[in-house]
Amino acid sequence: MPLIDDEGNLFGVVNVIDALAVVLLLAVIVAGITFVGVLGSDSGGESEPETRYATVDLGGQPDYVVDRVSEGDTVTVNGSSNGHTITDVYVTPVNTENGGSQAQITVRVAVNGKAVEVEERDDPIFQFAGKHPRAGDSLTVETGDYTASGHLTSLESEGESLSTDKTPILLESTLSESTVDELDEGDTVTLGPHTTATITNVQLYPASGDQYRALIGAELSTLQQGSMPAYGGQTVTVGSQISLSPGSYDLTGDVVRRGTDQEVGEPTTTGAQIELENVHPEVADEFQAGMTETVRGETLVTVQSVETEPAAVVLESEDGNIYQREHPRNKDITLSVELQTQRTDTGLRFHGQSLQAGNNVTLDFGTTTVEGSVAQLE
DSSP states (O other): OOSBOTTSEETTTEEHHHHHHHHHHHHHHHHHHHHHHHHHHHTOSOEEEEEEEEEEEEEEEOHHHHHHOOTTOEEEETTEEEEEEEEEEEEEEEEOTTSOEEEEEEEEEEEEEEEEOOTTOSSOEEEBTTBOOOTTOEEEEEOSSOEEEEEEEEEESSOSSOOEEEEEEEEEEEEEHHHHHHOOTTOEEEETTEEEEEEEEEEEEEOSTTEEEEEEEEEEEEEEETTEEEETTEEOOTTOEEEEOOSSOOEEEEEEEESOOSOSSEEEEEEEEEEEEEEOHHHHTTOOTTOEEEETTEEEEEEEEEEEEEEEEEEEOTTSOEEEEEEEEEEEEEEEEEEEEEEETTEEEETTEEEOTTOEEEEEOSSOEEEEEEEEEO
């Protein structure tokens, strides 16, 4: 028997047109069942309006976005305009690949969606903009004034505020004299309307040349990441390197203390003898009792007395013998000084460093800077 006879019947029984109509109907039914099944697996069942709080990392953003993003903004999220509201904003500076700095923005958004009952799940699924959002999803936040894209880091059932804090730290850095001239307590790091860090105290100690060892107290606006505070895109721990740009200068330092902006130890006064060897006579003549090392009005060293004797010179004769002789001009000097130090559980600190007999120290008396060895501590 032919597949289709002369009258257009399939196997001589069913008209071909009727058969195609049946096949099409079956296809529609199967597709409908499949669609309902898929829909039912993610969004079927009853639903109720619900608000969740999304933390969205918008990453680095230009200044005009930083200026405009603010708490209370009504935003569209991924095209859904159900009255979503930014409830909190956190801004921090991050370093860019070209060595500059850019503002990184994190926002908390009250997202209005619905809780959908789903078969084989005890808890409903939250949906908005037709999807079930998950950590890592890309999100676009938009108003009439700005658009910013980022990714979802968390979605919680409550909490309008981000987990932020003010974290005091103590930084150690070596700074040039020009930077020291700009640096002062109260200096702030600002990004748009946001203050991200404040210099709370500055302790300066002379180092070599026109350099200063600086212990800088700062208060950072930090965002909690797990159990650790973060600033500038990194966790803040002892040993972390933090960069700050308060206005006209930049500084980078290592975190030596977290949770306090004060130098370790209790202030105390320590007597010491500092030996200076082979000093040029014009320099040696400058030393006298009462001279001081003073930085920004704070006296760190006071000379109590000065002892001078000819410097020793070691000579070798033509026959190979070694002789010690007095230098005809240069002097060896012993300074009896009073040092402003810090007493800690592990010993004394001076100029921000451990102080022990045998250490070398740099002293800046204004008209002259010398390096000597600590011969004795009293």
